[in-house]
Amino acid sequence: NAIGAEGIGLYQLIMAFYMLTVTLAISGISVAVSRIVAEEIAKNKYQNAKKALKLSLIIALITSGIATVVLFFGAEPVSIYILKDARAILPLKYLAPSLPLLAFSACYRGYFFAVRNVVKPTTAQVLEQIVRIFVTIYLIKSIRVDNIIYACSAATIGMTAGELISYIYIVFLYYIDKKYKSKKQNTDKILFNMLYISIPVAGTSYLNSALRLLENALIPIKLVASGMEVSSAMSIYGMIKGMVLPILFFPTSFLSSLATMLLPSLSSANVNNNEKHITYTLSKVLHFTSISGILVVSLFMLFPYELGNALYNSTEVGTLIRILSFLCPFMYLNMVVTSVLNALGEQVSSFKINLIESIIKIMMIFFLVPKYGFTAYLFALFITTILNTILYIYRLLKVSYIIFDISNWVFKPILAAIISGLISKLLYSAIYTNILSLNNSLILSIASIGIIYLILLFILKSLKPSDFNSLKKSFKR
Numbered sequence: 001n002a003i004g005a006e007g008i009g010l011y012q013l014i015m016a017f018y019m020l021t022v023t024l025a026i027s028g029i030s031v032a033v034s035r036i037v038a039e040e041i042a043k044n045k046y047q048n049a050k051k052a053l054k055l056s057l058i059i060a061l062i063t064s065g066i067a068t069v070v071l072f073f074g075a076e077p078v079s080i081y082i083l084k085d086a087r088a089i090l091p092l093k094y095l096a097p098s099l100p101l102l103a104f105s106a107c108y109r110g111y112f113f114a115v116r117n118v119v120k121p122t123t124a125q126v127l128e129q130i131v132r133i134f135v136t137i138y139l140i141k142s143i144r145v146d147n148i149i150y151a152c153s154a155a156t157i158g159m160t161a162g163e164l165i166s167y168i169y170i171v172f173l174y175y176i177d178k179k180y181k182s183k184k185q186n187t188d189k190i191l192f193n194m195l196y197i198s199i200p201v202a203g204t205s206y207l208n209s210a211l212r213l214l215e216n217a218l219i220p221i222k223l224v225a226s227g228m229e230v231s232s233a234m235s236i237y238g239m240i241k242g243m244v245l246p247i248l249f250f251p252t253s254f255l256s257s258l259a260t261m262l263l264p265s266l267s268s269a270n271v272n273n274n275e276k277h278i279t280y281t282l283s284k285v286l287h288f289t290s291i292s293g294i295l296v297v298s299l300f301m302l303f304p305y306e307l308g309n310a311l312y313n314s315t316e317v318g319t320l321i322r323i324l325s326f327l328c329p330f331m332y333l334n335m336v337v338t339s340v341l342n343a344l345g346e347q348v349s350s351f352k353i354n355l356i357e358s359i360i361k362i363m364m365i366f367f368l369v370p371k372y373g374f375t376a377y378l379f380a381l382f383i384t385t386i387l388n389t390i391l392y393i394y395r396l397l398k399v400s401y402i403i404f405d406i407s408n409w410v411f412k413p414i415l416a417a418i419i420s421g422l423i424s425k426l427l428y429s430a431i432y433t434n435i436l437s438l439n440n441s442l443i444l445s446i447a448s449i450g451i452i453y454l455i456l457l458f459i460l461k462s463l464k465p466s467d468f469n470s471l472k473k474s475f476k477r
Contacts, residue, residue, distance in 0.1 A: 063202075
């Protein structure tokens with residue numbers, strides 16, 4: 001709200017190049033350390049787990065050092081010649097020190113997830129977010145907020161500060177962890193295995209990030225070509241990337257942790273050729289992903305304008321929330337299935353699917369947006385997201401024995417979402433708004449729809465109480 005839609009648009013352009021350098025800094029090493037640590041523990045070679053972490057930190061030091069140089073010295077040419085906005089130079093340079101911190105933290109998080117200690121990396125991420133928010137707010141209030149460059153710089157300084165505190169915290173947690181003390185053992189193969197896993201992941205991530213950068217740079221340029229003013233194009237771009245999509249992805253906090261935990265759990269099962277465990281875990285995770293996505297569609301369809309006004313004081317944001325809410329189940333499935341395929345050694349397949357999606361989206365943006373404007377971009381977003389999901393599911397069916405339960409995963413949740421949504425909307429209009437403020441009414445309505453939806457899922461037998469315990473035990477194996 002402080003920097004406005006245009007400022008958020010500039011911030012999203014900055015993030016497009018920053019995420020490319022983040023990919024270079026991490027270079028697939030977090031995936032590698034998580035998989036290798038999980039596999040070593042599955043083979044009862046606990047001492048090798050910390051050896052793998054130490055090797056990953058050495059690799060991260062090299063890759064993040066290169067990424068830092070690229071970001072700092074590449075900020076000016078990239079901003080001028082690719083992003084086409086010189087205002088991005090200063091904020092990008094403030095992000096450079098965050099890359100080594102982020103890379104090292106990713107290694108530690110991968111280790112903790114592999115040893116099934118979810119609380120520590122999760123609290124580190126929460127701490128990072130808190131520090132980022134407070135530092136950003138403090139700086140924005142202390143500087144000229146009417147200047148977009150300074151406002152975006154405040155946001156990027158806040159990110160760097162958050163990464164610093166988070167890194168210090170997670171290192172502290174690691175050194176007080178007494179689990180799996182290291183002993184001397186021949187671990188020559190660990191480095192080879194780590195590079196064998198991380199290099200393909202890194203290569204695919206580099207190309208995907210480069211394509212995302214091109215895509216994000218093209219959107220405002222082609223919107224201008226369609227007849228929009230530069231400020232309007234940047235504002236609508238910022239509204240989509242910086243306001244609407246974060247709202248749509250906000251409910252994925254649980255799914256994101258679940259997806260991260262999938263990697264070590266399935267890697268361990270893969271090492272032991274435990275197909276039964278793999279199939280069972282996949283079924284439960286996809287079930288939870290599906291019912292979560294359907295609930296979110298109902299929520300965003302019923303209260304889009306209320307959410308837009310409450311968060312950004314904008315009805316335009318509400319309109320876009322309603323339109324894009326249909327993509328939520330597909331986006332959530334993409335997130336989870338990507339982790340599944342990586343855990344099963346299908347990184348190349350994930351890369352091919354993402355490559356197809358990016359190329360199609362870039363072509364549609366390049367050729368259709370100048371002619372049909374913003375509507376063409378929305379069309380491209382729908383087509384490529386749904387196509388991506390279809391390709392991911394198709395590949396998953398080929399490499400696993402999972403069978404989709406359409407009744408319990410789709411039809412019953414849709415029925416429960418419709419009923420709970422209608423009841424919640426009625427309560428909102430007839431009762432809540434008459435006795436509470438609009439924002440409190442919205443919060444209570446969101447809670448109502450969630451509770452009623454969950455109850456209906458149990459009544460319809462789409463969910464069983466044992467499902468939660470079974471999934472929890474599954475991740476502990």
